[in-house]
Amino acid sequence: MQNPGHGLLKYGWTTALVLILSFLILYPVLMLFYGSISTGSPVAGSSGYQLSIKAFLDVIADPSVIKAFWNTLVVCFGGTVLAVLFGLFFSWVTARTNTPFRRSIEAVSIMPLLIPPLVAGIAWSILGSPKTGMINVFLSKLGLGWQFNFYSSWGIVVIFGIYYAPYVYMFTSSALKNMDPALEEAAAISGVSTFRTIFNITFPLILPAIIAGTMLSFVVMLGIYGIPAVLGTPAKINVLTTYIYELISGAPPVYNKAAATSIILIVITALAVLVQQRVLKGKSFVTVSGKAFKPRLIDLGKWKYLTFSISVVYLILAVILPALALLVGAFRNFLYIPSIASIFDPSAYSLTHFSRLFSNSLTLLSLINTLKIGVITAVVGGLLSFAIGYTVYRTKLPFRRFIDVVSTLPIAIPGLVIGIAYLWAWISLPGGIYGSIWILALAFVARFIPDTVKSLSTSLMQIHKELEEASFICGHGLLATIRKVILPLIAPGLVSSMSLLFILSIRELGSSLFLYSSSTLPMSVLLVNLYEGGDIGVTAAFSVIQTLILIVVVLFTTVIARKMSITSKV
């Protein structure tokens, strides 16, 4: 915001943002902190409430915390390395090469995002369980002596890598698509090899996007419960989230200790954000300027078949196999697969799980609720994230660093714990919001602000100031500039952020577990209830329905975003 005379607006704007974030994030985190240093629930009126730092001491002194912490670091680090490899590869292949079917590859590469972690965990235990996993049944049929055991650290790392690659992909692909190819062309003219151009020019240019994607996927993995729970427990691999889950599902639940563990995670995340800010400080990553350009496609020659084959292998691993496992689970009467032949026995399949699913009156209710919550979350969250992203990345307003750090915090809190934080913080709000759909939508907005702000950040950071300056010189005010220049430029980013929010809110589990009521039951909670009821068939059938909805949403928004993309119009 270069033009002066907006002093009042400036402070008014910042204050408003800080207030909103305080309500959505700081207040619940504070309640969590309050809970971690007390014995009992911090809600006013609770009995047996006392201040104590016992929970913190317990956590620090507990050797199994250190072990869980170490396991967490190992699987998340390994998973992040794989996610960055996959994500960067796909964004480069789809945005910058002439690999065949790259549009389809583009659609495929974010599909793992559509599968909730718990469902992914279930699908991979059907596939990769050491004795009866479909893959291992198949391998033993082939007479090969080896097996894949996904009940291991390696299993978790690989699944993490596959499922969180889309985070890296989303960041880097929009950066690559909106990048001015001038430098790359210069390199090509000077005879620099394609390979060297990629590593010396292309990737360094989109470094902020890579770093943001890496950090986000790492931090998100820290908070995932479903995958390590299903794949890690049989191998006795505890990570922090499974440790926290046990704390809060024991009797009595030890929320204070869980809260203390989460506070430690939050501090680590806040530090990571500060480090990221330090690293990126003073570097310019402007790649979108006032000049018209078209991203250059690299002719890979016959190598394009290699990139294509790699994409197909990834597609099989990340989408087709788990989808197959889910479909088998959903249509097969029972998941007992003694041999390969029995997979193809048609008498073992029927629609019974689906008919049971839809004869349950709660199914339709939860579907409608989830769609309502998703729309509210996407619209409110999308706009708020844009306001935050713009303030943080495009202005020099006071407190923007603070806003950046605060809006990143929720990602560090595991879903189960953030749910209890919202419950503690918001139950006393006046006006009947507790028990309504709005409290769920608000919780989702708060919880997913980091994901959306970060995914918007790359498009925001790339736009050259000269575009805004030109607009100011032409006499447009700030709002007009945002409307006429910034919004059209980042519209694809905004739409994909909103669709991301919609997707995340359909999958969301942790906070809804504590905030739903009998009339606002969302799909994910019903899914967990079915899973906990032990009925894998109905659970798989419901997962199939959920995934179908998500695919429709993604296809729809991909089309819209593509239509809105300025770069593809030029």
Place this chain on the structure above:
Amino acid sequence: MHYVTAKRMIGEKKSLNARLLVGILLMSLATTASAAAADAAFGGSKLVKAAEKEGKLVLYTANQLASEQDMVAAFNKRFPGIKVAIVRAPGSRLATRIETEVAAHKLTADVIDMSDRGLVSSFQKVFADYAPPNANLYPEKTKALKNLWPKTSWGFVIAYNSASGVEAPASWKDLAKPEYKGKVGIVVANSGGSTWTRAMFERQELGKDYWVKLAANKPVLYPSGAPAASGIVRGEVLVGGVQSNAVIPQIKKGAPLKVVYPAEGIPVTASAAGVVKTAAHPNAARLYMNWCLSKEGQSVWVEQGGGFSVLKGAPLPQGASPSTKLWIPDSKEYISLRTQWIRDWNKIFNYEQ
């Protein structure tokens, strides 16, 4: 053979009509009488009327969703005008929610059915004075908590994969035999109230060293009942202790499982259910509780849900011999031994926490 005159026919018709009328009257009297008798079993016609006027109730339960929906469906066959809205969560999560709602004066539940008796103490004051009409038919051991009743009872049985050809174990002790090495699935002791009851039963009834022997058999550990049951269906493990209500409905649908009721006993966890003091639908709440605790309600849970009942005279699940022993934990020991024994269990089974 004689002629029947038209007149006589008319007369006969008349008397037939009269008889019919009397018959109908008598029959309707009889049905009212039996309805009244039935109503009495569920708390009397005054309660039924008041409940029907309220028309709904909100139930917080730790029971499995599908099982509770079956209960509600059977309840609605008798009382179609009363809608039951369910909020379902596992015990510890439900307890946290209730505590917080109570503190904020926003408790919306009319009936609470908690799986874990150890978790109720912090909010026991929310329950209203309540006892079902058949209170005297429930064992004293389950009456330690005032106003709370064993609406739902879960029992651990042994299930095995019958398609795999594994030999059926006959007892809990068999699970520690070498032929089942690596083939046994176990839900960790701290998963919930019922797994704790099972662990307590094992140590008190099967011998101090049972855990050690079982652990030596290298069992596969599962975080909760659902993956354990599906692990046996899938053949990942072939035998294991699971809740009967998680497997019997599956067997009815044709799952390749069979159930063994070990002679040493069935560790049974009884829920703690009660009517909330501040209930918005107090009569519907009482009626639902009365019905669930009646022989009719308990039979639905046992016969359709595959669970157990601690009510005197209630049926046993299909295939269980009448001599099957139900083992109910001592309610004091249930709380006092828990922390230390769970710690011991985790150590013996090398389960880090």
